[in-house]
């Protein structure tokens with residue numbers, strides 16, 4: 001089961017949600033950790049779409065489900081989901097996205113669209129290998145190796161192009 005990497009507007013997003021939740025449930029069983037209802041709800045809310053979500057937006061969204069939810073509740077759930085590799089933190093937005101490949105630990109190249117707010121995760125193995133080499137050259141110990149690029153996604157650039165009169 002894999003999560004769609006097609007353009008966000010052209011895919012069936014319920015497949016993404018189902019795949020992520022099924023995989024997370026399975027991995028929690030394998031690892032002997034608890035996917036509590038609050039953790040599962042936070043994961044599901046992050047997967048509402050491919051946008052990065054801020055913690056306080058998650059708090060707003062979870063209130064109808066868990067009226068007693070506090071910011072600390074959300075942060076604890078986010079810490080758990082990050083530790084399990086189910087979500088990634090988008091540092092430049094101070095927000096979170098669902099991971100598209102829950103099974104393997106990996107670095108990410110995050111393409112952040114300023115127009116539609118979608119964040120596309122790519123593994124970019126060649127880029128990351130080059131980066132590791134560069135870090136070694138610099139004798140620099142990296143704590144995280146996510147690269148975040150802000151710009152306009154393929155989908156939005158096509159829309160922009162069609163809006164320009166011929």
Ligand SMILES: [Zn+2]
Nearest residue numbers: 004012013016
């Ligand atoms: Zn999707």
Ligand SMILES: [Zn+2]
Nearest residue numbers: 099100101121
């Ligand atoms: Zn990922």
Ligand SMILES: [Zn+2]
Nearest residue numbers: 113116153156
């Ligand atoms: Zn876009």
